[in-house]
Every structure is written in structure tokens, then in C-alpha cells.
Amino acid sequence: MTPEQAGQALHPLDDALVLAPTGRAHEFSGRTTPAYWNMVGPYGGITAATLLQAVLQHPDRIGEPLSLTVNFAAAVGEGAFTVQATPVRTNRSSQHWSIVQLQAGSDGVAQVVSTATAITAARRTTWGVADTPAPAVPTPQQCTVLARDHFPVQWLRQYEMRPITGSIPTQWDGCGETSLSQLWVRDAQPRALDFASLAALADVFFPRVWLRRARHVPAGTVSMTVYFHAGGAELAATGAGHLLAQARAQDFRNGYFDQSAQLWNEAGLLLATSHQIVYYKE
Amino acid sequence: MTPEQAGQALHPLDDALVLAPTGRAHEFSGRTTPAYWNMVGPYGGITAATLLQAVLQHPDRIGEPLSLTVNFAAAVGEGAFTVQATPVRTNRSSQHWSIVQLQAGSDGVAQVVSTATAITAARRTTWGVADTPAPAVPTPQQCTVLARDHFPVQWLRQYEMRPITGSIPTQWDGCGETSLSQLWVRDAQPRALDFASLAALADVFFPRVWLRRARHVPAGTVSMTVYFHAGGAELAATGAGHLLAQARAQDFRNGYFDQSAQLWNEAGLLLATSHQIVYYKE
Structure with a gap:
């Protein structure tokens, strides 16, 4: 049924x-x-x-x-x-x-x-080491949930987001200094994590160019790669918990910037790393 | 002709x-x-x-x-x-x-x-900012060229490599501590840089697992992505000069690790960023 x-x-x-x-x-x-x-x-x-x-x-x-x-x-x-x-x-x-x-x-x-x-x-158990520990950040409970009703587009309302740093600018004054964002995020309607939802979450960040410039310019992802470091059992164990999501850009030039991202679960396990190349208009 | x-x-x-x-x-x-x-x-x-x-x-x-x-x-x-x-x-x-x-x-x-x-x-001139400056390292002239005659495989002999840090281990004692490598590299036989040679150079690093473990285990790249930040004119201006190449891993788990890499020219321009997911046997 x-x-x-x-x-x-x-x-x-x-x-x-x-x-x-x-x-x-x-x-x-x-x-x-x-x-x-x-x-x-x-x-x-x-x-x-x-x-x-x-x-x-x-x-x-x-x-x-x-x-x-x-x-x-x-x-x-x-x-x-x-x-x-x-x-x-x-x-x-x-x-x-x-x-x-x-x-x-x-x-x-x-x-x-x-x-x-x-x-x-098919992955087998081998030697391993986690060389990218989750950054020290406040707990999800210490971070304020963004009010979804005000989100301008529908897809954003599907996620519960708790910004830590690098939230979307409130003043578009051209005075941005960094492209780093960190937030806690999960499906707004609880759902156990799996590969599909993790792939979707890898694209959850607003365009780095908006943050870096504090300026709202048209932008859109051209290509995105996701590497899955965790297996299905580890995703299932993450359940409907919060993910710590981090993204930053390395270079902005002639209409395109890149983005590198990491997604950890609340236990600190790196679930996925992701990369994008993104178009921006001006 | x-x-x-x-x-x-x-x-x-x-x-x-x-x-x-x-x-x-x-x-x-x-x-x-x-x-x-x-x-x-x-x-x-x-x-x-x-x-x-x-x-x-x-x-x-x-x-x-x-x-x-x-x-x-x-x-x-x-x-x-x-x-x-x-x-x-x-x-x-x-x-x-x-x-x-x-x-x-x-x-x-x-x-x-x-x-x-x-x-x-087709790229147009826009606002831009280079947010990943080349690390402070010795000049190529201050670094020793690896003797190519001893390279065990042919392709390595096509590159002039000057390790800065994270060179291939000389003692395979299982005591590795980091996955970071930096080197100066260019075609051994001088050739002006272009997109094809830059794509080839993006894969120039030996497997991160060898460095991180100081242990020689079978490994091979499964997927590699290259983002080109520079245009053809910038590559041509780089000519046959040295590139500063940097790579590190974020996570090693259950037979696969990732690698993130950057390639700058000697003038400090970030030419490409690259990512890999790599198989290792044990």
C-alpha cells in the first residue's frame, strides 16, 4: 500500500x-x-x-x-x-x-x-580518515529558523534553514567581504535523509556572488558535482536531523564563479562534498 | 605546413x-x-x-x-x-x-x-575578484627539479616538477600526517599552455592516500572535474611558464577519497580549480 x-x-x-x-x-x-x-x-x-x-x-x-x-x-x-x-x-x-x-x-x-x-x-570497509572536521558552530537550537512564509520562491519553503554566518544580505550596498556561508538545514517537513535528498541539499546555497558583492545580480548554476562520502546506512542513521552546510567561492571572473561546499550531519560526519560553476550576469 | x-x-x-x-x-x-x-x-x-x-x-x-x-x-x-x-x-x-x-x-x-x-x-568581461590568492611559496628557481630519469612511469617524464611541500614519500612507514601537496610544474618540453594541457595538468598529483598514509596502496581516479577560470588569451600569456599546483583531500572513507586542487600561473592568476573522487584499495 x-x-x-x-x-x-x-x-x-x-x-x-x-x-x-x-x-x-x-x-x-x-x-x-x-x-x-x-x-x-x-x-x-x-x-x-x-x-x-x-x-x-x-x-x-x-x-x-x-x-x-x-x-x-x-x-x-x-x-x-x-x-x-x-x-x-x-x-x-x-x-x-x-x-x-x-x-x-x-x-x-x-x-x-x-x-x-x-x-x-559497492563500497567496502577500508582504512579511512576524516580530514575535514565540521567547523565549531552554535548548535541548531542556538540558531534562529528563517521564517519560511517570507521566502520569495517556493522551493525555499521546503527547507528549514538556520543561518550561522553568511546569511543572505539584508543591505544590498555593494559592501560584501566574504563568500562563506554556514547554516543548519533540513527538510521542512521531516524526512529521513537519503541520496536523493542529499543531492538536492547540495544546491541549497544562494549564489555566492550575492554575498560576496552584497549585490543582487542574475545568477544560475551551470554545472554541479556531488561526491557522496557516506553510504546509505549512514544517511539513514542521520534521519531527519539537521545538516551543517558550508559553501564558499574561490574565484569570480568574467561571468562565472565556482563554489565548494561541504555537508556534515549533526554528529559531525562529512556526508558529501560538492562543487559548482555558476553563471552571473555582470 | x-x-x-x-x-x-x-x-x-x-x-x-x-x-x-x-x-x-x-x-x-x-x-x-x-x-x-x-x-x-x-x-x-x-x-x-x-x-x-x-x-x-x-x-x-x-x-x-x-x-x-x-x-x-x-x-x-x-x-x-x-x-x-x-x-x-x-x-x-x-x-x-x-x-x-x-x-x-x-x-x-x-x-x-x-x-x-x-x-x-563565450565569456564577457564582468566584475570579478580573485578570492584564492596563490600561497606564499619559494620561486621555481629556489626549488629542486625532480630528476625525471628515475620516474617509474613514462607520463611523469613529460613534466618538469619542482616539489615545494608534500612530495611523494621516501619512507613508506605509515606515518603520514597531511594530504597537502604543492609543486611547480610545467611541460618538460616547453609548450605554450592551452586548455588541453591545463586539463592534463589538473591530474598531475600522485594519489593523496599515498601521502596521507605514507603507504603505497593501489589507487586510481574515478571521476575528475575541471573548472576553467581563465580564458585562452590568459593561458597563452602564461606561455611555457611554471604553474603552481596545489592539492589536498577532504575525506578518505571506504575505498574512496576526494581531492581538491588549484592551479595558478607564476603571475598568481588562478587558472583552474579541479576536483576528483579516487578509488583506493585498502
């Missing part, structure tokens, strides 16, 4: 991630949902999660997500799309995926709106 | 990057060269450069490389391969590429050995 059959509403994330096999090999159909709408298309994080979801529910998948790179080729329009997730090389303990998201243009012809590659792998 | 017609030998990098159109749309043929051979296949950096080269010489390309993600799906064997570089979405000022490298397996059937995505873009 599905939650819907039981009369329960699907979590907004699970609703956004609904993909149905089309009957063609490696192909699924999905659709955008209002809950994760951004200004001119869906939140990039939900697109990343959706493309990963196609891999996660593919019957031929082996292993768990290790890396994901999503290229945002065009704004996804409201409505239906298809995702093709093809295992192009399967090794003994790893699998390489090519993924493409297609949507009909105004002329009805399917066009590429996103591309991605992913690697899934 | 090509260098070969003039009786000059091609630079080893240009020789490795020779790609000929096959006559099929978006497809080129190439072959491995001994100069960039690693232990069980070509150096990952030369594979990255080769896949980017297919984009660079594609007649439909617009703009210059902005980002490149290469997934190493299998060891490339000695000999011929094909590269398919397809522009899957062309926007007004950016273009998204899907790339695949194929090679005949032992049964003669073509198999995927690498996949990649790339974005090329």
Missing part, C-alpha cells in the same frame, strides 16, 4: 521525484511540481535529485551513488519531462551512468534540458 | 592529442602514445585532455571550455580508440557537450572506456 493509497500525502520531495518507466529502455517520465519551483524553472537541487532518482530506481543498478555531475543546459519548463538513465559501463564493483533529461520545446520537439553522469559503487 | 612536414617532431602532448574525423558525425579516431603511459593505461590527464580536444576541434563549437567532467570507466588499452563529442544543447552563449570514448574489447566489440561532459561558453 503506497502512502497515497493509505490516504497520506507524499512528502513534497518524494512527490517531485515520482518517475514512471515509459516502457522504453532506461527511460522514465516525470513532471515538475510547484513545491520546488524557483524563479524560471525548478530548483536545481530537485533536478539533480530527480536525475539521480532515475539511477536509484533503475533495475540494473549496482551499488550506491559515489559521484554525480549535473549540467543545467536550459531552464526546465513547467510540466512533463523524460529522463533517460543508461548504465554505459558496468564493472565488478562500479557502474557508470549517462543521464539526459528531455522536454518538449515550444515546437513539440524533445530537447535536452539537462545532462548528467553518475557513478554507483 | 605542419611541424611534421617541416621536419620538426610534434610535441609529445600534441602527438597524443591527434584526433582525426572518422567521417561519422561528431566522431574522431585517436590512439594512445607511449609518452603518456601510466601503469595499466594512459595517464588520466591525457585522457581528459584528449576528450576535451575533441570538443576543441569540433567545427560546431562556440566559446571556450568552462567546465569538464571526465569519468574513467575502464583502463584504456594500448592502441586505437574513438571519441564521440556531441553538442547536445547550444544556447546563445554556452554549449553543452556529451563525450564518450570507445575502444574495442578483446571480443572486438566497442566498449565505453570513458565518459565526459563539457561546457563551452
Whole structure:
């Protein structure tokens, strides 16, 4: 019995991630949902999660997500799309995926709106060391929750955010000094963490250029990579707890900046590291 | 008149990057060269450069490389391969590429050995700020050049390396403490920097796990992303000069570690940032 059959509403994330096999090999159909709408298309994080979801529910998948790179080729329009997730090389303990998201243009012809590659792998216990401890920050309980009702776009309302440092500027006076943001974040409606929700959270930061300049210029992610350092069991153990999310840029030049991010759980385990290259207009 | 017609030998990098159109749309043929051979296949950096080269010489390309993600799906064997570089979405000022490298397996059937995505873009002059200054290090002239004759694999001999810190361990005693390496590096045979050679250089670091553990365990890059912060004119101005290359890991766990890297020219300009996820055996 599905939650819907039981009369329960699907979590907004699970609703956004609904993909149905089309009957063609490696192909699924999905659709955008209002809950994760951004200004001119869906939140990039939900697109990343959706493309990963196609891999996660593919019957031929082996292993768990290790890396994901999503290229945002065009704004996804409201409505239906298809995702093709093809295992192009399967090794003994790893699998390489090519993924493409297609949507009909105004002329009805399917066009590429996103591309991605992913690697899934069966991980074994080995020697390891955590060389990036979570920074010393106040606890979630010591940080104020941003009031979601005032968020200008829908997707932001799906997250409970508690800024620590580098919150979105309140004075757009051109006097920014740093690109570092730290915040506690989790799904606003509680949901146990998994690979799809973690992929979505990797894109949760507002554009670094807004913070660095204290100036609001048009910006949008062009490509995002997520490396998953934790396995499914560790994500499940994180449950619906808070994640400490940190992002900063290294360089802003001629219309593009980069962003490096880390996501730890409240126990201090580094769950994922992520990188983006982001367009800005001026 | 090509260098070969003039009786000059091609630079080893240009020789490795020779790609000929096959006559099929978006497809080129190439072959491995001994100069960039690693232990069980070509150096990952030369594979990255080769896949980017297919984009660079594609007649439909617009703009210059902005980002490149290469997934190493299998060891490339000695000999011929094909590269398919397809522009899957062309926007007004950016273009998204899907790339695949194929090679005949032992049964003669073509198999995927690498996949990649790339974005090329026409960049405009905008506001910018360099937020990652090059670290204060000795000049190249103050650093000792590693004697290349002793390098155990061919590709290393193609680079002039001057370690600053975090050189490859000389005592494999299990007593490593850090994963940070800094070195000056350039093509051993002088060659003006371009996007292909910069992509190759982004993979120049030995596995972080060797340094962190001072232990030699089998390791290999699974996926690498390069963000190009500089344009072609800035690379050309760098010429055959030294690059300051820095890499460190953030996390080692259950068979995989990540690596973040920066590459500056001698004038202190950040040319590229790069990230990898790397397999290690134990």
C-alpha cells in the first residue's frame, strides 16, 4: 500500500521525484511540481535529485551513488519531462551512468534540458580518515529558523534553514567581504535523509556572488558535482536531523564563479562534498 | 605546413592529442602514445585532455571550455580508440557537450572506456575578484627539479616538477600526517599552455592516500572535474611558464577519497580549480 493509497500525502520531495518507466529502455517520465519551483524553472537541487532518482530506481543498478555531475543546459519548463538513465559501463564493483533529461520545446520537439553522469559503487570497509572536521558552530537550537512564509520562491519553503554566518544580505550596498556561508538545514517537513535528498541539499546555497558583492545580480548554476562520502546506512542513521552546510567561492571572473561546499550531519560526519560553476550576469 | 612536414617532431602532448574525423558525425579516431603511459593505461590527464580536444576541434563549437567532467570507466588499452563529442544543447552563449570514448574489447566489440561532459561558453568581461590568492611559496628557481630519469612511469617524464611541500614519500612507514601537496610544474618540453594541457595538468598529483598514509596502496581516479577560470588569451600569456599546483583531500572513507586542487600561473592568476573522487584499495 503506497502512502497515497493509505490516504497520506507524499512528502513534497518524494512527490517531485515520482518517475514512471515509459516502457522504453532506461527511460522514465516525470513532471515538475510547484513545491520546488524557483524563479524560471525548478530548483536545481530537485533536478539533480530527480536525475539521480532515475539511477536509484533503475533495475540494473549496482551499488550506491559515489559521484554525480549535473549540467543545467536550459531552464526546465513547467510540466512533463523524460529522463533517460543508461548504465554505459558496468564493472565488478562500479557502474557508470549517462543521464539526459528531455522536454518538449515550444515546437513539440524533445530537447535536452539537462545532462548528467553518475557513478554507483559497492563500497567496502577500508582504512579511512576524516580530514575535514565540521567547523565549531552554535548548535541548531542556538540558531534562529528563517521564517519560511517570507521566502520569495517556493522551493525555499521546503527547507528549514538556520543561518550561522553568511546569511543572505539584508543591505544590498555593494559592501560584501566574504563568500562563506554556514547554516543548519533540513527538510521542512521531516524526512529521513537519503541520496536523493542529499543531492538536492547540495544546491541549497544562494549564489555566492550575492554575498560576496552584497549585490543582487542574475545568477544560475551551470554545472554541479556531488561526491557522496557516506553510504546509505549512514544517511539513514542521520534521519531527519539537521545538516551543517558550508559553501564558499574561490574565484569570480568574467561571468562565472565556482563554489565548494561541504555537508556534515549533526554528529559531525562529512556526508558529501560538492562543487559548482555558476553563471552571473555582470 | 605542419611541424611534421617541416621536419620538426610534434610535441609529445600534441602527438597524443591527434584526433582525426572518422567521417561519422561528431566522431574522431585517436590512439594512445607511449609518452603518456601510466601503469595499466594512459595517464588520466591525457585522457581528459584528449576528450576535451575533441570538443576543441569540433567545427560546431562556440566559446571556450568552462567546465569538464571526465569519468574513467575502464583502463584504456594500448592502441586505437574513438571519441564521440556531441553538442547536445547550444544556447546563445554556452554549449553543452556529451563525450564518450570507445575502444574495442578483446571480443572486438566497442566498449565505453570513458565518459565526459563539457561546457563551452563565450565569456564577457564582468566584475570579478580573485578570492584564492596563490600561497606564499619559494620561486621555481629556489626549488629542486625532480630528476625525471628515475620516474617509474613514462607520463611523469613529460613534466618538469619542482616539489615545494608534500612530495611523494621516501619512507613508506605509515606515518603520514597531511594530504597537502604543492609543486611547480610545467611541460618538460616547453609548450605554450592551452586548455588541453591545463586539463592534463589538473591530474598531475600522485594519489593523496599515498601521502596521507605514507603507504603505497593501489589507487586510481574515478571521476575528475575541471573548472576553467581563465580564458585562452590568459593561458597563452602564461606561455611555457611554471604553474603552481596545489592539492589536498577532504575525506578518505571506504575505498574512496576526494581531492581538491588549484592551479595558478607564476603571475598568481588562478587558472583552474579541479576536483576528483579516487578509488583506493585498502
